[in-house]
Amino acid sequence: MKRRNLLWVIGILVFFFSACEKKDKSSLPFVKIYDDQNGNRSFAPLSMCKATLDNGYFVLSAYDGWRIHLMKMDKDGDFEWNLELPEQYVNAVPSLVNIQQQLYLVCMDPIALNTRILRIDEANKSVTSISTLEEVSYPVHAYYNGSDLYLMSCPLSSQMTVIHKVSQALDTVVKIGALSISTNVDDLLLKHVMHTGKHYPFFIRSTPENNYFVINAFYNYSFSTVFFDSDLQFSGVYNGAAMDGGIASVFPLGANQFALARVSGENVFINPNANLNPTAIAMATSIEAQGDAELDHEKPVLIKQINISSKPYLCVVASGSLQLSKSNLEELVLQ
Template identity: 30%
Template sequence: MKNQLKLTIAFQSLALLLGALCLLVSCDIQENNDAEPETLVRIFDNDRFNQGFIPIDVKQTSDGGYLILGGSRVDSSDFMGVYVLRADAEGNFVSDRLLPQSFVNPLYNLIQVGQEYYFFCMNNSNLNTRLMRIDEAGQVNEVSELPFSYPLYASPDQGANGFILLQYDRDALETVVHRIDLTGNATSSQGFEIGVGDFNVEIPIFNHLTRRGRQLPFLTGFTDNGTYFFNGFYNYTLSLVFFNFGSNEDVEPGVVQGFRDERAISALVHLSGTSFALSRYSFGSNFILPQVSLDPAGISSSKDLLGNPFPELVPDARILLKRVDVNGQPILLYASETRAKQIILLAYDAATGALLNTRRLGFSNPYEIGSFSATQDGGLVVVGTTFVAGRFPRICLFKLSPEDLQDLVAQ
């Protein structure tokens, strides 16, 4: 009887303890729900269960929401269709649209001009390039169709009055760079011979275009003295090429040579003069160089650019590099994907080249980097691809607060 009484008292005490603990936890959960989370995370699931969605680029709109340019497989093409998603300031889904299947191959970047956003894609029928415009409500309109097949990459031109477009001319076997104005007219074009060698560039180019293989690090841009550059195939090698529009064809451009598509520069930002920040890959290894001098008029090889190896990145990693401002401090922000299937951010001091900090995003599911962009509050928005149940590609969004970003650059 005594033992039974002791047991009853013990159970009553345990019940009281568990009740108090549940009350404490429920209060804590309520407080956490009422608090604004520093890092917002969203995964945009979709009722099209057998269809995958990937992000191409993201921009914050004037109302604090997010406009995401993406891609999705379509039945009528080997190329990805064009997908546009709108989210509100809290990252909640607002609307989405999969464009008609005649619009395919959406290119990186989503380029903001005023309150409108532009991107390039391709006509699925004749393979011509299309310039598209999106307003802040996510409404998409075609601006113009250009007679350039197989577009590869686009970026803002000098003065934000147009675009730089990189194209593969299959007939001429050339890489061509175009300057395009806001109405879709080509104001300048320059072609660079790919040539015929022991390497068939068409295989990696089409694997890139169809997204059935490795995404190649095509790039375009310009330096502070007006020299243009592109990262693309030249002399049947993926190389960084410096040039001026309208220059004499007898004048050889400045080149940082790669080797086929197996060794190349993977990201690049011009700092000033001959100073650049970049990353490169070589036969599976990845290297980051936050400060390096390049001669835009010379001939060199990317293998001579040593840099810091990063074995935690996936082989031949896709790396994004942008210069962002954090409390007045210029920061070089690299984004990529680790072997552990997380998105990684690496912050470097733009003035000294010193590594400040790293941040990993994503857990449980595998994650791949899509793009990132600065936000109006001094934070950062990052979009990527995650795989729900390990098999369904879905777009994910991370919003880093200004405090998150300050922690990232703190030493």
């Protein structure tokens, strides 16, 4: 009888203490705001990527118009160090590029208006200019497809969008593809790079088969999604509605299937599995998609692939419309 009582007591104690703290808290969610005493300074987020030396993150942003701010934080989001880049580097493109475990950022010289590629030295908490690309003016996007770096530029007064393939040494342009805009977009471009007006979702993506590039850029009186073949030759286009509509984000799935978000009027439309023809000449509004009136059409839309419990998901991240939802929380749509 006494032994049975003892077992009961031990059982109760085991139950109680099993409820106590377990130590594995390796990846807890966090929200952080990085303080600046200057209450009037505002930052425009451009890009975020994982550090290569540890599990931390880099955040690239713009302040005072097109000045560049680079910040490093640890895996829990705690601040480690930051850099306000000198005035000779401005207009960072919204993509930190990881090339063979080395991080780079692409920006512009405000006097010569040409493009600089800077290497981020994580150990020494600094950036170093490694090359100047004289022929690339007003860069708006950079993309590394695993073997080559591609830059998109939109030189002032040229009425052209240019795609540049950069050499392996990152010091010269080895191939270009061009699109005629046929109208002057200088005002729109300057507002975009200075963060004083509409921010356009410029991007370059490649299909998993590497047979096409999907390019969001100014083209033919509109902001459109253009297909280039692997030789940077025009293949097809899904035109946006002048400078205000079109595709906001694309995630190529392969076999001409794409997850995408497009903007039409003041609504954001999402299709996680749309069939696009790379040789078509069509309107972006012709792509079937489901609209969501509570999403803010002026804010960026991101489509990322994430793994939850080893199962791949496509994650569409957009901002809620302040007027409709009374909040500016991000909305998550999982496929």
